[in-house]
Amino acid sequence: MKRLQRTATFLKPIVFIAILMITTSQSNGQTVKPSSSGYVPANGTQVYYEIYGEGKPLILLHGAYYTIQLNWGQLIPxxxxxxxxxxxxxxxxGHTxxxxxxxxxxxxxxxxxKVMDYLNIESADVAGYSFGGQIAYQFAIQSPKRLRKLVIISAAHKTAGWVPEVTSGFKKMKPELFANSPLQAAYDAVAxxxxxWTKFLEQMMALAGQPFDLGDDNIAKIAAPVLIISGDNDGMDKIELAKTxxxxGGDHSADLQPMPKSQLAIVPGQSHVSLMRQTDLLKVYLENFLK
Structure with a gap:
């Protein structure tokens, strides 16, 4: 804990708070074991997956530096x-x-x-958190026929979607600041x-420090219904979020014209990380949207 406090002035809050909240949340709540798991050959590497439950497929994509359990462990059950x-x-x-x-x-x-092909999933709902939300947006753009509905949790489709403090924080991150953290412990447990570990961090941090833009035109072409969930203080620029x-197709009077197929939820009193701890609320949002 003393090491984390010493580095807090350098790390932006989005990183420091994430580490602290992972520390306090790893053992909370119900857990379940996957019914199956394994690796899929994909574009020159092997991608790890876990399957839980039965029914219509829902694909979950985690945030940066997380594992399945760190990100989704409380929500999967x-x-x-x-x-x-x-x-x-x-x-x-994680395992990948x-x-x-x-x-x-x-x-x-x-x-x-590729994972969907391997598991014989023709189309699925996809939910992504943070960095996983960026990948979910990209999936919707390049594989529209494989997507039913899209859920984006605290994620932007371009650098301008974050407040300046967050983008500045991405550029200042260094691998040594994550040494002996719960994130490294989770990595060591399954990698x-x-x-x-260090090469992985360097690779991810290099990508995070580069400006990106998936394109407003591409977002506008997404035909699938989209649910955007954001904490009111999760680091996302709410003006840009409203534009997204x-x-x-949202942001009009549903009393005067049909309700849009996409939805926007701003959750009060939540940060980027604490939002993922609102499992009961997220379950209700996802179930109502996906059913």
Whole structure:
């Protein structure tokens, strides 16, 4: 804890708070074991997946530096009660091995489609949190026929979607600040090669520090219904978020014209990380939207 406090002035709150909240939440709540798990050959690497429950498929994509359990462990037992939940670990995360291949959102979204092919899933609902939400957006853009509905939790489709403090924080992150953190402990517990931890961090941080934009025109072309969930203080620029919702057909008077197919939920009193701890609320949002 003293090490975390010493580095707090350098790390932006979004990173420091994430580490603290993971520390206090790892053992809370119900857990379930996957009915099956394994690896899928995808674009020159192996992608790890876990399956829970039965029913219509729902694919979960975690945030940066997380594992399936760190991100979704408290929500999977609720979602898998009446859904087939397929949770994926992205390149270098968790069980999925580190790879020297170029790290790009396009490739990661293609990995998701490869997993669907392997599991004989023609189309699915997709939910992504933070970095996983970026990949979910990219999946919707490049694989529209494979998508039913899209859920984006605290994620932007371009750099301008974050407040300046967050983008500045991304540029200042360094691997040594994560040493001996709960994030590293989770990685060490399941990674096929623990020696790749620093290379994995460097790869992810390099990508995070680069400006990106998936394109407003591409977002506007998403035909699937989209649910955007954001904490009121989660680091997302709410003006840009409103613009994104408008691109998806929202932001008009539903008393005067049909209700839009997409939805926007702003959850009060929540940060980027604390939002994912509101499992009962998220379950209600997802179930009402996906049913």
């Amino acid at each position: 609720k979602l898998s009660q009446d859904r087939k939940v397929v949770a994926i670990e992205l390149q270098g995360h 091995p580190y790879s020297d291949r170029s790290l790009s959102r396009t490739t990661l979204a293609s990995d998701v489609e 096929p090669d623990k020696s790749k 919702y408008k691109l998806l």
